[in-house]
Amino acid sequence: MKRLLSTALVCLAAATATVAPPVLAQPKQRSAVQGTTAYAERGEALQMAADIAARRGLPPAWVEATLGQARFLPQVPRLMTPSTQVSARNWNNYRGRFIDPVRIRAGVRFWNTHEAALARAEREYGVPAEIIVGIIGVETVYGQQMGNFRVIDALATLAFDFPEAHPRAAARTEYFRGELEQFLDFTYRGGIDPFALRGSYAGAMGLGQFMPSSWAKWAVDFDGDQRIDLFASPVDAIGSVANYFIGHGWKPGMPTHYPVSLNAAPEQMATLLGPDILPTFTPARMLELGARVHGSGAAHAGPLALVELRNGADAPLYIAGTENFYAITRYNWSSYYALSVIELGEEVRMAREARP
Structure with missing residues (x-):
């Protein structure tokens, strides 16, 4: 396997020399959570690399070299393992995690800065500005907390080492293998360094925490600069969140x-x-x-x-x-999450309107 990996590394530069124009500006390098064993040591990872290359029409050497350099993150399976402690769900406590003065003030600044983009998204997609503001606020505090896990490490860990104790381990393993495949495809075709992207321990990226499949399907170039950047372009993130909702059944004009x-x-x-x-x-x-x-x-x-x-x-x-409340839960399958998004957006709107 090591010999195969070294061969792939030799071919890596040639394989990446023909990529398409980038769709994403390379994000600033941030320190990442460190992984341990490289997946080049795992036969199933190398077999998956060959399968992905064949399905996607990607250079086998590039896929093998890239996936082989992904590293196991021991803390990720622990974070994915359901807790054995049973506690009563509490809406007021959950709400308090996301709706607080710091996040509301940040939301007012975000809305004021990107007022035109939010208004355009509402006009073109029919998704209210406060819902978009609520999503980005709950997900990343308006870009302040986008995650520091190397996305490729997180996705590889979940694709090959998803915790067996999880009640849906088989289905979730298949899901993350699909996300890993999508990640490799869009980074290669976009000329993006797959080791530069940082995100959550589940592999979600950018201001709106899009998974790779959501990025590929719903992300849009809303700022018109001929590339899609959900890390450094809040305008792209605004349009992409709105487009995601339309794709998941949002009905303009309907209350939540x-x-x-x-x-x-x-x-x-x-x-x-x-x-x-x-x-x-x-x-x-x-x-x-x-x-x-x-x-x-x-x-x-x-x-x-x-x-x-x-x-x-x-x-x-x-x-x-309503069906719009349900549409918000397509972002995160939780009624507590959906109502937090709604109420954070409302709080930001009211705080903004209260200012002279």
């Missing part, structure tokens, strides 16, 4: 949720909560089941979901989520 009051029997609650966050019921059907949707939600034309956000020992919060 409505207030709801309950007078439901236990069996009715079981029916209402059965679909989880998937919009399923008309307002009339919800009323029949003991859930009254208030305000304009009583006449809502599409399906709704009864969303439960638990508050530890206190009473849960309930809302009626």
Whole structure:
């Protein structure tokens, strides 16, 4: 294997000499979390390199050399392993992690700086500026916390060493192998140094924390400079987040949720909560089941979901989520996350409007 890797390294310069024009400015080098064993020592990694090269039409020497230099990150499987400690979910505590004065002030600065881009994204995609501001704020505090793991190391670790204790280990391994393949493809075709990109321990990148497949499918050149850069171009990130939502079912002009009051029997609650966050019921059907949707939600034309956000020992919060609420959960499969995005955006908007 070492002989194969050395051969690939010799060919690396020639293989990269014919790449397409870059779609991403090379980000500033930041210190990365250090990996240990290189995947050149793993036969399955070298076999996957050959398979990726064949499927994607990439130079086999480049793929093998690149994947072979990825390193195992021992802390990543630990971070992916579900906790054995069971604790009650608490919406107020979760909300407090993301909606605080520091993040709100940063959001006001971000909105003021990029007001024109946010307005254009709202106009062209129909996604409100406050939702985009909420996403980027929750994900990275407006670019302040984009991660310091080498993306290729994180993806290789999750592709070949995903924790077996995870209840969905097989499915998640396949998912991350697909993301690793997409990462290798877009870095080669974009003339990007695959070892320069830093991100989360799951391989998410840039201001909006896009996975490689999302970057390939939904990222857009919103600033018009002929390249896509979700690290250093907030304007590209703004347009890309909006495009992501449109691609995941966002309906312009539709609210995200409505207030709801309950007078439901236990069996009715079981029916209402059965679909989880998937919009399923008309307002009339919800009323029949003991859930009254208030305000304009009583006449809502599409399906709704009864969303439960638990508050530890206190009473849960309930809302009626629309298809747009569900669209936000396509970014992160969590009703707590979605409502945090919504409320952070609202808080930033109100703080901005309150200033003279």
